[in-house]
Amino acid sequence: MRIGPPPDAVPYKRTPSFTEENVPAGLLADHDTKEGTWGLIVVEKGQLRYIVDDPRRPRSERILTPDTDPGVVEPTVRHRVAPLGVVRFHVEFLRIPTP
Numbered sequence: 001m002r003i004g005p006p007p008d009a010v011p012y013k014r015t016p017s018f019t020e021e022n023v024p025a026g027l028l029a030d031h032d033t034k035e036g037t038w039g040l041i042v043v044e045k046g047q048l049r050y051i052v053d054d055p056r057r058p059r060s061e062r063i064l065t066p067d068t069d070p071g072v073v074e075p076t077v078r079h080r081v082a083p084l085g086v087v088r089f090h091v092e093f094l095r096i097p098t099p
Helices: none
Strands: 010-014 038-052 060-064 071-073 079-095
Touching: 071 079
Parallel strands: none
Antiparallel strands: 010 079, 038 060, 038 071, 038 079
């Protein structure tokens, strides 16, 4: 079973595109999203290591590229990224709209 945002989640925010030269330090260190916020890590160019290191989940690593599915960030789950050479990527944030 693949983990992903709920079908009714909608995008509400997108980061600028980051490269290996300007990726914020906070993304390179363990961090998480708030409750109810999902993220999609979209690689536009190159390769990016996506690491999930949260005590509630098995530790996992994926290499994201323009040809792979985006990295799915679950709400409140600790994770980080690591550029693998030249890379360009952005993060799209989604949530379920409030009525």
